Amino acid sequence: MTAPLPPSDLALRDPILITLEAGEILHRFFTAAYDPIHFDRSQHGRLNAPDGSYGVLYTAEDARGAFAETFLREPGRTLIPSDLLARKAYVRLRVTRPLVLIKLGGPGLARLGATAEIVHGGLPYDVPQAWSAALRKHPIRADGIAYYARHDDEALCYAIYDHEPLAIEEERRDTSLDENWFWDLAEPYGVGLSP
Template sequence: MRRIGAGAHLHRYHRAVHSPVFFGPVGPDPVNRFDSPDGSYKILYAARSIETAFGETFVRTPAIPYILSTTIDGRVRSELVTTRALRLYPLVDAGVSAHGLSFTDVHGDAYARTWEISGHIHETTSADGILYTSRFDNQRCVALFERASDAIRLSALSAVPISPSEAERLAAHFGKDYVAP
């Protein structure tokens, strides 16, 4: 297990209609990278940096050279703080091969294997979630199981609208243009 200590800040961009502390997906079917394969638990995704959170949320198709303002509309930015140390199962470094995975599996957009691994980790360990690497900037992200809901709280930065200047700056970080109508 890897640990992130109490008092650490986690960043996320999320739909404005959802709470900053939202464990999803909404329905029973998996949607995102480490969602429960059978809907038996929910996941909250966050990143260690604001840039990584932006990339994981908005740089979904790297070949597209721009990020449309309409993609950002309806989303907000929040920051969470850990209230205790998080115990995270590492799917970083050589840890991916322990499950017969490669970084192609972990970073790809075909999620059947990562759903299966998430289910195995949730069922067989007491981990609070999964530590993984962003496919966009090689920085760390977390997929927290809902059983770790007591380990996070909102910071003062909660559900803040994303300004065009913030979107432009962060899009440029990934070599993208921010395009407003």
């Protein structure tokens, strides 16, 4: 069974909302060669715009969710290649104004006419991208989508739509990941460093 497309009455439906308050901290692993606050306009991200008309910044409620979304993308992976680890960095981001997100998870799925396959299914991403575009057009004018990570369905993640002025700022960046705090994140997943 494939994930459902957004229903024709989506604009009339009452989604569950999550508000990220000003000062709240978000977590993200990113490619170290680039800016950590990157609103992806490609057609490669699960909740990106299907036509590239807006960007999406992927973050998580905690570092564990950010880890799962970045380093567990290959199902069954037990070793992180050292070259991948060297290319990545970690950033703590601060919300600078309240952001309202539509929850595409838990009871929020049924209220929208959705299923978990939307954010937990594999390629292609045409259905989740259609949901992203439809939820962005919802009358409440949400700032993004809250969803549970595909590789850890207890980890809450956020797909934040790009805005002017920017509603996120960098608080702290770590460019060296081969540290105890990082491996503490990896330990519950049974993941280590490739020799």
